[in-house]
Amino acid sequence: MKRILAAVATATLALGGLVATATTAAAHTPNVDATCGALSINLTQYSDRGGNANTVKVVVDGETLLAESFGRSIERSFSLTKDEKHEWSVVVDAVDGSRYDAKKRGTIKPCVEGSTEQKVETAFYVYPKLDADKPAAWANSGYQTLIATRDGGEFWETLPENYPGDLFDVADLPADVCEGSWGVQQDVVGIHRGFDWADYQHITYPKGPYFEKLVRHRHSELADLLPECGEDAGEPVTLPAPSPVEVCDAENSVTLPETEDAAYTEEWNDERTQVTVTATPAEGVVLAPDTVTEWTFEFTGEICETEPVVVTPEAPQVTDLCGVENDGLVVPANTDEITYSSVDEGVLATAAEGATLGELPEGFTSVDASTALFAVDESAFTDEACGLIPGDIAAVCESDVPYLAYAVSLPEGVEVDGDSPLTVTFLNPDGENHVTTDLPLEGRLLWPGASATEPLQWPGWELVDGEYVETDGNFAWTRDGVQVLFEVNPDYSTVVEYPEATADCANPPSDVRLAAQETAVDATGDDVADADVAAQTAAELPRTGATVGIAAGVAALLVAAGVTLFLVRRRLAQR
Structure with missing residues (x-):
């Protein structure tokens, strides 16, 4: 149909944890909203007995827009042309009886361009009737309380879905409410600037307050809407009470009644010595007058014997590793039977109320029947300094090239970040040191001043006009009893004697010197950079922070007095 622009539909089928075994008039809500340019339906709280057995039919201007079965609920929206009048009807056939069927029809007027139609909302109030024998009416209404509001007229x-709302207590309803002592007032109100429902939460006849624009209103009997007053309402019931259970060899508990009339919940205090049980009536259940729905039980424990429970404390763990920061004391975790606390003298173990300490583990001293002290003082820690552990450290020659081969390890209880934490420093007694960083704990390091590529070079020698000559430069100071420092962080150290040198790398062979006179290479620029190779390992070469000048020549690598090496270890976090 050309006058119907579109139909947008969203079906919402109610699923979840509550299944109604009996359905009342209050459980069917056929909402229809017809406004300029749109028609929508929202059918909720229908019976889903037999699956999708309810049906709904929507007709606009003689054309059927929807004919569909549904379960507990369905929601649909239809867009209509705004410049034409539309005749509509909605017919609902409920599966649980014709009294729940619904038939609604109406006319949607064309929208007036530029019109400022006032918004309306509908309010739902309940009130005690002034005279229970007379019909519900404004002149027969007592103190009215707002239950709910919604858009539209x-x-x-x-009953509104949120009944009884935030302002009304159903406990205020009398036992004879089903006999017609209460009424309902519904007001369709024009909403204007500054309007607030908070100003109309309660209304009293004849004082008001009154609405500025009351479009229409309706009074009805509250009993006609209450489930407990419907035809399907059962006889009033009295809920059975729960029973407390208190025994010495089990946790306090309550036995809840087995009934379909109510759901019972328990709320215990932290000590589990008091419980409050609350019964919530099932949907449609009508309670008899003065029915109890809440019970509180106290558990005194008087029936239980008072013999204390014997418990044994756990000894703290003392960790004494090298260095002060690697020492530690691990206090056992608290249990239901024993709590542990650190005191100046050590660790105090305290038995819980009603318990006593039995045989104490070694290290504990009894304070009283429920308290023991595990003494811990400074004598428990040796405070031995941490140091790197030296392995094989030696000067080696490969193809006439001198290297420092080394291996060091960390002491127990310490860790480092990364695989290359080591710094090796050749200590210059008269000038700037030669430092190589980011080295592994085991590897091989090219000796300062040496070159593994042509032209070969040695510390204390230079290549001048094609001939190797001795010099005071090119790390000649490493030849005379040099100290080598192995460092992870300068907090702890150990000293080892470097092995005495051999003659293999002491000087360049005579044939090398003669050959060099014929094949001299200018060791500058990139050649010098290539000569500064720091350490060779299976993984990668470390960075070298050497202070090498132009290195060339030959060198006697080690003197007969040997080379002194320092190994230094940093303070590290306890494992």
Whole structure:
């Protein structure tokens, strides 16, 4: 149909944890909203007995827009042309009886371009009637309380979903409410600037307050909407009470009644010596007058014997590793039977109330029947300094090239970040040191001043006009009893004697010197950079922070007095 622009539909089928075994008039809500340019339906709280057995049919201008089965609920929206009048009807066939069927029809007027139609909302109030024998009416209404509001001008045919709301207590309803002592007022109100429902939470006849624009209103009997007053309402019931259970060899508990009339919940205090049980009536259940729905039980424990429980404390763990920061004391975790606390003298173990300490583990001293002290003082820690552990450290020659081969390890209880934490420093007694960083704990390091590529070079020698000559430069100071420092962080150290040198790398062979006179290479620029190779390992070469000048020549690598090496270890976090 050309006058119907579009139909947008969203079906919402109710699923979840509550299944109604009996359905009342209050459980069917056929909401229809017809406004300029749109028609929407929202059918909720229908019976889903037999699956999708309810049906709904929507007709606009003689054309059927929807004919569909549904379960507990369905929601649909239809867009209509705004410049034409539309005749509509909605027919609902409920599976649980014709009294729940619904038939609604109406006319949607064309929208007036530029019109400022006032927004309306509908309010739902309940009140005690001034005279229970007379019909519900404004002049027969007592103190009215607002239950719910919603957009549009459609009256509720069942109780609002949020009944009784935040302002009304159903406990205020009398036992004879089903006999017609209470009424309902519904007001369709024009909403204007500054309007607030908070100003109309309660209304009293004849004082008001009154609405500025009351479009229409309707009074009805509250009993016609209450489930407990419907035809399907059962006889009033009295809920059975729960029973407390207190025994010495088990946790306090309550036995809840087995009934379909109510759901019972328990709320215990932290000590589990008091419990409050609350019964919530099932949907449709009507309680008899003065029915108890809440019970509180106290558990005194008087029936239980008072013999204390014997418990044994756990000894703290003392960790004494090298260095002060690697020492530690691990206090056992608290249990239901024993708590542990650190005191100046050590660790105090305290038995819980009603318990006593039995045989104490070694290290504990009894304070009283429920308290023992595990003494811990400074004598428990040796405070031995941490140091790197030296392995094989030696000067080696490969193809006439001198290297420092080394291996060091960390002491127990310490860790480092990364695989290359080591710094090796050749200590210059008269000038700037030669430092190589980011080295592994085991590897091989090219001796300062040496070159593994042509032209070969040695510390203390230079290549001048094609001939190797001795010099005071090119790390000649490493030849005379040089100290080598192995460092992870300068907090702890150990000293080892470097092995005495051999003659293999002491000087360049005579044939090398003669050959060099014929094949001299200018060792500058990139050649010098290539000569500064720091350490060779299976993984990668470390960075070298050497202070090498132009290195060339031959060198006697080690003197007969040997080379002194320092190994230094940093303070590290306890494992």
